[in-house]
Amino acid sequence: MTYTVLNNFCITLGVAPVHKPTFYSYMRGETNVREGWNAKAVRQGVRYCDLAIDTVMRSGKPVTLMVDGRYDSARSAQHCTVTTIEYDTRLVVDVHTLRPKTEGKASTQLEVPAVVRLLRGLLSRGLKIRCIVSDDFAALSPQLERLGIEWQKDCHHKVKNVRKALRKALKVPKKLNNPHQCVSEAQLLEFTKRELLDVLSNRFGPGCLTQKEERLKKSDFVGVVLKKMYPYGTTTNEQSLIVDPNGVTDFHVHEAGLWFLRAAELCRDEGGDSVSLHNDIMMIAEHWAGDHLRCMGDKELLCGRGGGPTRLPLYTRDDPVYDIIRRTLGRHCSTTVCSYYTEFRHTSAVETFQGRSSSTRRSPCTSRSRMSRV
Numbered sequence: 001m002t003y004t005v006l007n008n009f010c011i012t013l014g015v016a017p018v019h020k021p022t023f024y025s026y027m028r029g030e031t032n033v034r035e036g037w038n039a040k041a042v043r044q045g046v047r048y049c050d051l052a053i054d055t056v057m058r059s060g061k062p063v064t065l066m067v068d069g070r071y072d073s074a075r076s077a078q079h080c081t082v083t084t085i086e087y088d089t090r091l092v093v094d095v096h097t098l099r100p101k102t103e104g105k106a107s108t109q110l111e112v113p114a115v116v117r118l119l120r121g122l123l124s125r126g127l128k129i130r131c132i133v134s135d136d137f138a139a140l141s142p143q144l145e146r147l148g149i150e151w152q153k154d155c156h157h158k159v160k161n162v163r164k165a166l167r168k169a170l171k172v173p174k175k176l177n178n179p180h181q182c183v184s185e186a187q188l189l190e191f192t193k194r195e196l197l198d199v200l201s202n203r204f205g206p207g208c209l210t211q212k213e214e215r216l217k218k219s220d221f222v223g224v225v226l227k228k229m230y231p232y233g234t235t236t237n238e239q240s241l242i243v244d245p246n247g248v249t250d251f252h253v254h255e256a257g258l259w260f261l262r263a264a265e266l267c268r269d270e271g272g273d274s275v276s277l278h279n280d281i282m283m284i285a286e287h288w289a290g291d292h293l294r295c296m297g298d299k300e301l302l303c304g305r306g307g308g309p310t311r312l313p314l315y316t317r318d319d320p321v322y323d324i325i326r327r328t329l330g331r332h333c334s335t336t337v338c339s340y341y342t343e344f345r346h347t348s349a350v351e352t353f354q355g356r357s358s359s360t361r362r363s364p365c366t367s368r369s370r371m372s373r374v
């Protein structure tokens with residue numbers, strides 16, 4: 001690429017023109033060697049990774065790496081690129097790209113081989129790898145065992161799957177599209193505060209709420225909304241506002257996810273093992289049944305994530321729903337499964353680095369903002 005081409009390109013895009021000396025100093029290669037932009041960029045990238053590897057090796061300790069792959073497109077991708085970032089320093093230590101054309105495999109089959117090749121390369125350079133953090137690929141397990149590397153999986157990815165499994169097992173109804181049909185607090189919580197305000201002023205006219213009511217935080221605000229909509233008590237909910245008449249809803253499925261994350265965090269902080277993590281996660285079934293005997297000490301934090309001990313029970317232990325929840329959680333969060341989450345790891349830094357769009361996967365950032373909204 002010449003200076004003029006790049007400069008015209010920038011001007012067309014409306015960005016600042018290129019500084020000529022910078023361009024020439026960047027493009028200057030070995031004496032008498034003319035190399036293209038691409039070769040130059042690759043060489044710079046390799047040099048950067050070499051520096052990063054030197055930096056992380058300096059500590060002498062075995063490292064933890066997070067690994068994630070991305071594709072150039074959702075369908076018939078031509079490239080699968082895997083990036084590795086060291087967990088503590090957040091330095092990118094290697095990037096490896098495989099192409100379906102040259103590998104003779106479908107692009108979706110390339111992530112695991114790319115991860116393995118990348119790890120082999122790093123090991124051969126003398127980097128000691130203790131553990132890698134990645135999404136859940138069954139095919140990766142035997143490969144890592146062979147290389148003698150521990151495996152932790154991404155917690156946020158797992159939470160998404162746990163929620164999906166619960167939703168399916170409990171046949172949780174889809175979100176209602178009109179707040180007027182909501183008869184419970186949990187259903188109303190699915191809407192934003194703005195949406196609820198609009199609905200109320202449409203029906204009762206503007207100014208139907210006092211300023212104080214409008215400023216309430218959402219969990220209290222839905223109580224006010226319900227009182228306005230059902231002044232004589234809700235149609236199916238005698239105890240009004242506190243217990244959910246339809247049993248477990250999407251709101252509770254969401255709560256199970258928060259509970260999982262907090263339990264994994266506690267496990268990391270206290271050096272717990274897969275058995276204690278499994279027990280902590282299963283506790284939510286008892287908590288929802290109104291039994292808070294184990295919600296003590298540091299476990300109070302978990303209880304708080306699930307509405308605290310004052311919330312009315314969601315079901316009794318005779319209720320079939322209790323068994324369904326225990327079975328579903330038991331399967332998806334068994335002690336074997338839990339061993340992959342005891343360090344409470346995630347790959348969000350790699351996802352951010354790769355600029356993954358939220359349409360292909362909800363990034364932890366968006367799920368976090370969803371959490372704070374509820």
Ligand SMILES: [Zn+2]
Nearest residue numbers: 287292295303
């Ligand atoms: Zn509790």
